[in-house]
Amino acid sequence: MDGTKLYFFLGLYGIAIVCGVHCSIRVELQTPTKTGTSTTLHENTYGQTTLAIVRCVDDSNITVTGCRCNLNRTGQVDGVFDVWIFPSQNGTDHGYKAYFLGTAKATSSLKYDKVKSYTLQIFCVTSSGGNGETASANLEVDILPNQQPLIPEYPTVTTTPINASSNTLVGRIVYQVNATDPENDALRYSMTQIPDDNFLTIGASDGIIRTAVDTRKIPTDSIVCTVSVTDGKNTVNDFSVTIKFKNINTRPEITYLPHSISVKEDAIVGLLLTTLTLRDTTPQPNNTVLETYCVVEPAAESSKFTYKSETQQLKLWAPLDFEKTDKYLITCTVFDGFLSSEGDVLTVHVINVNEAPVFSATTYFCTLSESRSGVSTCHLGLTVTDPDQDAIPTLKLLPGNSSERFRYDRTADTLTFDVDYDVDKMPTKATITIHAMDNHGANSTAKIEVSIQDANDNTCDFGLTRAAQATVNQSSVPGTLISLSASDGDLTSPNNAVTYEMVSCLPKEGENYISVFGSGEIKYINLIPETEHGKSYIVKVRCKDGGTPPRSATPTVQISYLTTPTTTTTTTSTTTTTTPTTTIPTTATEKSVWDIESFVAVFSLLMVLTLALILLGVWYFCCKTGRMAWCMHKHQQPMYDPYPYSQRTYQ
Structure with missing residues (x-):
């Protein structure tokens, strides 16, 4: 309450004390409908509204002039209601009214569900000759709630x-x-x-x-x-x-549905499940054709079934699998252009059948290299499962088609040879069958395509039982002495491709006269001096194949140089020298001592020692006879030399 209001009410009470029993007034309230102490106000009211006229009257009900009235603005009435003066027609006898202030917006501040009634305390005070009297009255304002709409036909x-x-x-x-x-x-x-x-x-x-x-x-x-x-x-x-x-339209219907059937999981594709019978009790004009379609649940397996509207037949269209799905709901619907059938469901129960084990592939591929049993292996990547989760005790190779030459290791999933395999004598390809069977007897097979590669497992062979021999003499001309040929038992190139080369020649100077070519030819390339009469050359030749790693063999060839006697025929005109030709044998002979390297070495050493002894004897003889100036003997007179030193020449 502000200061003005406080002073006003203090004045009213002061006047009342001074007035005592000499003044007698009362506050009279006149509402729009009646005179009394109560009025009503609808909760929808939002504009300023007069609630009552406030009058000061005496005991004789005569209006007392000079009254001043106001509202006790406390509690819920403050800001909602007020009492204001309004001028009278004579300009001096003013009156007062109680108002609902309202709001500036088109919404009311009155809420019946919050405040159903207000009590307004109105005070009036008058003064006469310095004496005043106060009086008050309460105005009850009842809030009328909003009324609900009215419906004549309710409820x-x-x-x-x-x-x-x-x-x-x-x-x-x-x-x-x-x-x-x-x-x-x-x-x-x-x-x-x-x-x-x-x-x-x-x-x-x-x-x-x-x-x-x-x-x-x-x-x-x-x-x-x-x-x-x-x-x-x-x-x-x-x-x-x-x-x-x-005259309502009725839904068409499928007379056979709903229905349930049972189908084995190994049922053949194309099996007829049912033929639908359609009925429409309220056919539409213009001979409307009934439309029919079917929906499968689970939707992901819709392709397992097919419906043909021409024949109204529902068929199995793909193999069933009990372990994956054991029940299907096929909802078929017929439509007459306005309404569809409802609840027409065919329930398909899948019956479990013992299924054969399933290989992860129909054909497996394996590449092996020829080898001894169990050496070469290949990993098949083979897995086999049983749709029914049954045990698979049997997994083996079936007899036939060379399968006895192979062995399958189930633990390691590898295929290997069960025999020593040689592609030079056995096939390079094989198609074998592997067989799986569960503990209930259901079985299945898969193929294994095996390719066997040729391995370099054979060494070239000259077929010689002793060293090859050849002979040349002083009349032999350069050319081929021997053509060696070695065979290799491997099946394919380069394993069986053979080349030739010289390994060594003893004595080494023989390399100046003899050469080995890659084709296997041993050629006499330069003439051997006649001074080498009786000498033999031991040539080692290597044959080598093209495999990885290469394999080789080294035979020995003995080439002897022998001179032949010369026969001279003399005529009157000419002298003819005929040299018989010695044929060079190109076939192998029995092995002689000259084929033994240790013998040749010892023989050569003995020959050197013999030659040294001969030279020593000649030197001794010359010294004894005085034929050599540098021998150790007594001093001799120098011989006469007619030529000076500067004219000497040496050859």
């Missing part, structure tokens, strides 16, 4: 049946809700319906119920609508409107 109404087969257009009016509001508030309409298929709609502002679909799509003869009407504060939400129909 329920049923319409006259509407012909669903005629005037079937969308938007046909079937009923209008006639609601009013006591306060003339704007009304809003909403609706729910059973069945909840949105066959009908209601206008939100006009309350008109209309069809939302062609009435031939409505399969029921009644729709129960629950309408709600609100004025923004109060709502009527349980007005029931039953819309009736006649």
Whole structure:
């Protein structure tokens, strides 16, 4: 309370004390409808409104002039109500009124659900000749709540049946809700319906119920609508409107469904599951053709079934697998252009059948290199599973087609030879069969394509049992002495491709006369001096194949140089020397001592020692006879030399 108000009420009480019993006034309240101490105010009121006229009267009910009145602005009334002076017609005898202040907006500050009644305490005070008297009165303001809308047909109404087969257009009016509001508030309409298929709609502002679909799509003869009407504060939400129909369209149906069947999981593809029988009790005009389709659950396996509308047959279209899916729901629907059938389901139960083990592939591939048993291996990447989770005790190679030459290791998943395999004598390819069987006897097979590669496992062979020999003499001309040929038992090149080369020649100077070519030819390339009569040359030749790593053999060839005697025939005119030709044998002979390297070495050493002894004897003889100037003997007179030193020449 501000200072002015405080002073005003202190003045009123002061005047009352001074006035004592000499003054007697009272406060009279006149409401718009009656004189009394109460009035009403609707909670929707938002503008400034007069509640009562305030008068000061004496005991004789005569208006006392000069009264001043005000409102005790405490509690909930402050800011909501007030008492104001209003001028009188004579300009001196002013009166007072109690007001509801209202709000500047079109919304009320009154809330019935919060404050249902207010009590206004009004004080009046008068002064006469310095004496004053005060009086007060209470004005009760009762708040009237907002009234809910009124519906004459409430709580329920049923319409006259509407012909669903005629005037079937969308938007046909079937009923209008006639609601009013006591306060003339704007009304809003909403609706729910059973069945909840949105066959009908209601206008939100006009309350008109209309069809939302062609009435031939409505399969029921009644729709129960629950309408709600609100004025923004109060709502009527349980007005029931039953819309009736006649001559309604009925749903087509499949007479055989719903139904259940059982099918073994090994049933053949193309098995006929059922033939549908269709029926429509309310056929549509223009001979509308019934449309039929089927949906499979689970949808991911829809491809396992097929439906042909021409024959109305439903068939199995792919193999079944009990372990993956043991039940299918096939919902078939027939449509007459407006309505579809409902609940036509074929339930397919899959019966478990013991299935054979399944290999991870139909054919496996393996490449081996010829080798001894168990040496060369290949990893197949073979796995076999049983759809029924049964044990698979048997996994082996079936007899036949050379399978006995191979062995499968189930633990390591490897294939290897069970024999010493030689592609020079055995096939380079084989197709073998591996067999799996579960503990119930179901079995299956897969193929293994085996390729066997040629390995370099053979050494070239000259086929010689002793050293090859050849002989040349002083009349031999350069050319081929021997053509060596070695064979290699390997099947393919380069393993069986043989080349030749010289390893060594003893004595080494023989390399000047003899050469070995890659083709295997041993050639006499330069003439051997006659001084080498009786000498033999031991040539070592290596044959080598092209495999990895290469394999080789080294035979020995003995070449002897022998001179032949010369026969001279003398005639009167000429002398002819005939040298018999010695044929060089090119075939192998029996091995002699000259083929033994140790013998040749010892023999050579003895020959050197013999030559040294001969030279020593000659030197001794010369010294004894004085034929050599540098021998150790007594001094001799120098011989006469007719030529000076400068004229000597040496050859």
